[in-house]
Amino acid sequence: MSALPPCPQCGSEFTYQDGANLVCPECAHEWSAAADAPADTVRVYRDAAGNVLQDGDTVTVIKDLKPKGSGGVIKQGTKVKNIRLVDSDHDIDCKIDGFGAMSLKSEFVRKV
Numbered sequence: 001m002s003a004l005p006p007c008p009q010c011g012s013e014f015t016y017q018d019g020a021n022l023v024c025p026e027c028a029h030e031w032s033a034a035a036d037a038p039a040d041t042v043r044v045y046r047d048a049a050g051n052v053l054q055d056g057d058t059v060t061v062i063k064d065l066k067p068k069g070s071g072g073v074i075k076q077g078t079k080v081k082n083i084r085l086v087d088s089d090h091d092i093d094c095k096i097d098g099f100g101a102m103s104l105k106s107e108f109v110r111k112v
């Protein structure tokens, strides 16, 4: 029934959780449950000022951006509504009036 990982020291499956630690009843080994957390833990997205961004936020662009493949410039101060966070280099998916679907970097925006 337990989803806890086996003891890394002796392989016992009778590990149990004690606060933030996992404990093995057979060899008394204790280790941090957090250290065993999967690598794909939730990524935190931050804007240029360090504010945490979330899906649906409205942000403004903090510098002129020249999107690839487009002749135009997204002006500093352009408001971008309803952003969607994605796990990639350009980590914000959004739509900008006059440009359409766009990918931005969170370091170039500021939460409104």
Ligand SMILES: [Zn+2]
Pocket: 007, 008, 009, 010, 011, 012, 024, 025, 026, 027, 028, 029
């Ligand atoms: Zn053990």
